[in-house]
Amino acid sequence: MSEQPAPPLLGTTQRVLLLLMAVALATALLVLRGGVNSGSPMEQLARRSLEPDQALSNGRPTIIEFYADWCQACREMAPAMLALEQSSKNKLDIVLVNVDNPRWADLVDDYDVNGIPQLNFFAADGQPRGRSIGVRRPEELTILGDALITGQALPQLAGVGNISAVNESNTTRDVMAGPRSHG
Known part of the structure; x- marks a missing residue:
């Protein structure tokens, strides 16, 4: 009996969607912290x-x-x-x-x-x-x-x-x- 490879956890569409959400979250955090010139x-x-x-x-x-x-x-x-x-x-x-x-x-x-x-x-x-x-x-x-x-x-x-x-x-x-x- 041969083993079949496990299907990928995330498909291409899900990976792209996850990447877009990560970029949106990073952008929101940057804006909330005061932008690139943040700091005291x-x-x-x-x-x-x-x-x-x-x-x-x-x-x-x-x-x-x-x-x-x-x-x-x-x-x-x-x-x-x-x-x-x-x-x-x-x-x-x-x-x-x-x-x-x-x-x-x-x-x-x-x-x-x-x-x-x-x-x-x-x-x-x-x-x-x-x-x-x-x-x-x-x-x-x-x-x-x-x-x-x-x-x-x-x-x-x-x-x-x-x-x-x-x-x-x-x-x-x-x-x-x-x-x-x-x-």
């Missing part, structure tokens, strides 16, 4: 961010934000940072540097990051102008961005400090907790 504002900024060296040498003022994915304050400020980035296209660079990425350990040390979010402000020639630690409101970010774009002095806002030249040989550096030491 922080993820969008991080994806589009230039390398710090490139941003500091391209002739545009720059804001470098030191952040962490787990940082609630960073997430809170991200929509305003994204809005600033979008409204100042080709006039101002917004660069995100994740303090938890070992790739940026030297940069975190170079800029004495000891709390996040930390914003470092740079003139168009790449020279440091100031820094801010903590959450900034959208209107404050707009004012700071405008000052950088127009080459004006940074506004006098609580928590925003100007950068001044310090002779390292005449100072002692206090040991401070790193940006990853709080949660």
